[in-house]
Amino acid sequence: MSEKKKTMATIYIMGKAYKVPSTLTIMESIEYAGYRFIRGCGCRGGFCGACTTFYRIKSDYKLYVDLACQKRVEDEMYIVQLPFIPAEKPKWDLDKMKPTTDEVIRVFPEITRCLSCNVCTEACPQDIEVMRAIQAIRRGDLEDAVNLTFDCVACGACSIRCPAEITHYQAFQLARGLYGKYRTIPSKHLLKRIEEIKEGKFDDEITRLVNTSTEKLEEEYKKREVEK
Amino acid sequence: MVIMVEVLYYPGCSLRNTYPEFEKSTYAACEKLGINLVEIPEWNCCGVVPSLAADNVMRHLGAVRSFIKAQEKGKEIGTNVVVTLCSMCYNVLKRVNLILKEQVDTLKNVNDFIDDQPDYVPELEIVHFLNLLKNVGFDKVKERIVTPLRGLKVAPYYGCALLRPDRPEGVPIDDPENPTVIEDLIRSIGAEPVEFPFRTECCGNYHIVFEPSIVEMRTKKIIGSARLGKADVILSPCPLCTYNLQHGNETLDRSEQVPVVFFTQLLALSLGVKSHLSTEI
Numbered sequence: 001m002s003e004k005k006k007t008m009a010t011i012y013i014m015g016k017a018y019k020v021p022s023t024l025t026i027m028e029s030i031e032y033a034g035y036r037f038i039r040g041c042g043c044r045g046g047f048c049g050a051c052t053t054f055y056r057i058k059s060d061y062k063l064y065v066d067l068a069c070q071k072r073v074e075d076e077m078y079i080v081q082l083p084f085i086p087a088e089k090p091k092w093d094l095d096k097m098k099p100t101t102d103e104v105i106r107v108f109p110e111i112t113r114c115l116s117c118n119v120c121t122e123a124c125p126q127d128i129e130v131m132r133a134i135q136a137i138r139r140g141d142l143e144d145a146v147n148l149t150f151d152c153v154a155c156g157a158c159s160i161r162c163p164a165e166i167t168h169y170q171a172f173q174l175a176r177g178l179y180g181k182y183r184t185i186p187s188k189h190l191l192k193r194i195e196e197i198k199e200g201k202f203d204d205e206i207t208r209l210v211n212t213s214t215e216k217l218e219e220e221y222k223k224r225e226v227e228k
Numbered sequence: 229m230v231i232m233v234e235v236l237y238y239p240g241c242s243l244r245n246t247y248p249e250f251e252k253s254t255y256a257a258c259e260k261l262g263i264n265l266v267e268i269p270e271w272n273c274c275g276v277v278p279s280l281a282a283d284n285v286m287r288h289l290g291a292v293r294s295f296i297k298a299q300e301k302g303k304e305i306g307t308n309v310v311v312t313l314c315s316m317c318y319n320v321l322k323r324v325n326l327i328l329k330e331q332v333d334t335l336k337n338v339n340d341f342i343d344d345q346p347d348y349v350p351e352l353e354i355v356h357f358l359n360l361l362k363n364v365g366f367d368k369v370k371e372r373i374v375t376p377l378r379g380l381k382v383a384p385y386y387g388c389a390l391l392r393p394d395r396p397e398g399v400p401i402d403d404p405e406n407p408t409v410i411e412d413l414i415r416s417i418g419a420e421p422v423e424f425p426f427r428t429e430c431c432g433n434y435h436i437v438f439e440p441s442i443v444e445m446r447t448k449k450i451i452g453s454a455r456l457g458k459a460d461v462i463l464s465p466c467p468l469c470t471y472n473l474q475h476g477n478e479t480l481d482r483s484e485q486v487p488v489v490f491f492t493q494l495l496a497l498s499l500g501v502k503s504h505l506s507t508e509i
Contacts, residue, residue, distance in 0.1 A: 101245045116272045116290035118344060138273045140244035163286070 009075040026053050026068035026079060040083025046070045049153030052125065055079045065123045065157040085156030087167045092174060099182035101140045108171040111137060113164035120158035120168055126151045130158045130168050137175055145172065146179045233364060235309045235355070236298045237265035240317035241273050242467035247490070249504035250467065254313060254357065254492040256501035260372055261364065266305055268298045274320040285337050291324040292338050295352055296345045302352065313357045313492070315389035315466035319399065322354045326396040356390060356401045358409050358465065358491070366416040374500035376418025382494065383422045383459035383486065384410035385450065387469040388430045404428070410463060413491060417498035422457035426450040431472040440475065447476025454486050462488045 009022040011029055020029040027044065031037070042050025051068035058076035068081060090107050097103045105112060111134055120130035129148055136144035149172040158168045196202070209217070243251040258265055271294040279287030298310050312318045328335045328350040339347040361369060391404040402409045407428065411421040429450055432443030451473065454462050464470045470488050477485040489505060497503035 101241075112273075112276070114273060114290070115286050116275070116293045117286060118289075118293075118342070121344075132270060135270070135272045138241050138245075139239075139271065140241070 009073050009077070011073050011076075012078045014080060015078075020073060022073060022075065024073055026055075026066070026071050026073055026077075027051055029073045030068070030079075030081075040068070040081045042069070044069045047153060049155030050083055052082045052085070052155040052157050053079055054082060054157075063123075063161075065161075066125045067153075067155065070125070082157070082160065085159055087156060087159055087170065089170060092177075094177050094181050097178060099142060099178040101137055101142070103178065104137050104142075104171060104174055107174055108167070110164060110166050111171055114138070114166060115164055117163060119161045119163065120166075123157040123161040125155060125157060126153060128152055133172060134166065134168060137171065142175050142179045143183065145175045149176065231264045232262035233360070234264040234266060234305060235307055235311045235360065236302055236305075236352075237267050238271055238274075238294060238298070238310055238312040238317060238321065239267065240312060240314040240467075242314050242316070247467050247470065249506075250313060250490040250492060252502070252504045253490065253496040256503070257492055257496040257499050260496075260499040260501055261361075261369065263360070263364065265311065266301065266307075268294055268301055268310070270297055272297075274317045275324075276316060276320065278320045278323045285334060285341070288324045288327070288334075288338060289342065291321050292328070292342065292348055293345065294321070295325065295328075295348050295350075296342070298352055299348060300346065308351050309353050309355055309360075311355050311357055311360050313465075315356075315387055316468055318354065318356045318401075319389040322399050323396065325350060325352060325354050326398055330396060356465075358390075358413065359401050361413060362409055366412045369413070369495075370416040370418075373417055373498045375498050377494060377498050378418050380419040380494075381422050381458055381460045382414045382419045383424055383454035383457060383462045384414060384427055385454070385462050385464050385469065385473070385488075386410060386428045387464070387466045388428070388433075390465060391428055410465065410491060413495065414463065417495055419494065419498075422454065422459040424453040424457040424459070426453035431466075431469045431476075433468065433472075436468075436472055436475060443472045444476055444479050447473050448480065451476050451480065451486050452484070455484065459486055461494070462486050463491045463494060464488050465491055 007022060008019050011018055011020055013030060013033055013035070018033040020032045024032060027041065040051050042048035046067055046069060049067065053066055053068040053071070055064050056062070056078045057074055092107050114131065114134050116131060116135070118131045121132070124130050128151055133145045133148040136148065152169055152172055154169040156169055159166065162168065239251055255265065272290045274294065275287055275290035302308050310321070312321060328338065328348065335348070335350060386407055391400045391402065391407060394400060394404060414421040426449055430446065431450065432446040435442040451462070462473060464473060470490065473488045477488065493503045493505050497505065
């Protein structure tokens with residue numbers, strides 16, 4: 001009996017109990033329970049941030065956040081998925097901006113409301129020091145903010161938890177854009193490739209692909225050389 | 229540089245982003261004066277306005293997180309003194325620190341909440357840069373002056389954040405009704421302090437955001453009062469006051485304006501180091 005307990009876990013999907021093998025990820029366990037993902041699934045590889053999942057575990061007051069495709073189920077886990085985070089994406093034009101904190105604040109004035117509670121950091125499934133990065137922007141240290149947030153998958157968990165209603169992941173995108181455009185050395189091979197594209201070096205290849213039938217494409221895909 | 233004093237230093241967001249001349253002139257002056265400012269690593273925004281509600285501990289967290297970083301850095305270099313330049317930062321940091329020194333339960337609340345850092349033991353002392361200079365000694369400052377600013381009439385403007393409120397006790401850097409510390413500094417750099425009655429009046433503070441007319445009304449009085457005292461320049465200790473006073477100047481005729489500079493800029497100028505003064509002044 002005790003052996004069986006270890007191999008199966010009871011989880012609650014939106015309040016309903018299911019017994020699932022404890023070796024599964026949250027995402028696999030939801031499918032095991034009979035649900036089919038039409039949203040909130042994404043890449044299944046821990047990169048895209050589409051399967052943000054909030055959960056609590058029985059007798060533990062903490063609210064946890066993880067990516068459903070990465071986190072293994074635990075016994076007595078209460079799960080809810082948040083595949084979409086309501087947030088307006090403001091428009092900006094990097095060409096007309098300067099790489100300064102003031103510019104980031106102009107687009108995202110709410111970052112000045114940061115209370116330093118660090119709840120965003122606790123919410124991050126990627127273990128990014130989110131508050132530290134927001135404070136780095138405030139200090140005028142865009143470089144620090146950029147380096148800290150490189151692994152951000154823009155899942156938005158931080159923004160759901162923030163008492164100051166900051167949309168951190170968007171502010172980081174702007175910070176990285178400004179820093180990348182104005183503070184880093186341009187990558188020579190990228191500039192060369194852009195030139196090549198403009199000169200039409202790949203036009204024939206693209207035209208051929210567009211005009212190839214689905215069956216032929218599938219065949220070619222199966223025969224492709226996989227990078228080792 | 230012969231280091232006479234080594235202290236922890238909290239720059240604050242305004243100095244980093246809006247008024248780099250305030251910070252740069254300070255660093256230049258400190259090098260001459262033998263003051264080593266050790267920046268607190270990864271300091272947080274102070275929170276800008278301190279909580280007025282006794283039970284709103286959340287508002288203190290920014291300050292406390294910086295205190296914790298300062299406390300740990302302070303152990304390395306052997307000091308518990310945190311120096312800051314911005315009046316608003318000073319006001320917030322000072323008040324929060326005093327509250328934590330007085331209120332054991334608030335301190336416990338804050339420490340329990342910040343469970344990702346070491347506990348804060350309220351042993352730091354928050355000191356404004358003007359008082360650091362006072363402690364070093366204005367006579368010592370005077371000894372190092374290479375270009376005394378003789379004949380320059382300077383209006384010392386205090387604003388409110390350095391002098392108010394008087395609760396918790398210990399916030400004002402000087403006598404709130406009759407402060408002299410900026411006058412003492414002006415004399416030590418060889419200039420002449422101008423007496424003017426509006427030196428401790430409020431500039432209008434954050435009304436600049438929603439009701440700039442209030443700021444214009446107040447700063448016109450302050451600038452006018454300094455001008456009546458024949459001031460060549462107004463000396464400001466505060467980024468927000470400076471912003472507001474400059475806004476006030478913009479609404480005045482050229483002949484009625486009085487330029488506004490940070491006190492560290494004139495200090496740096498008299499010490500013969502880069503003052504980062506704008507060329508228009």
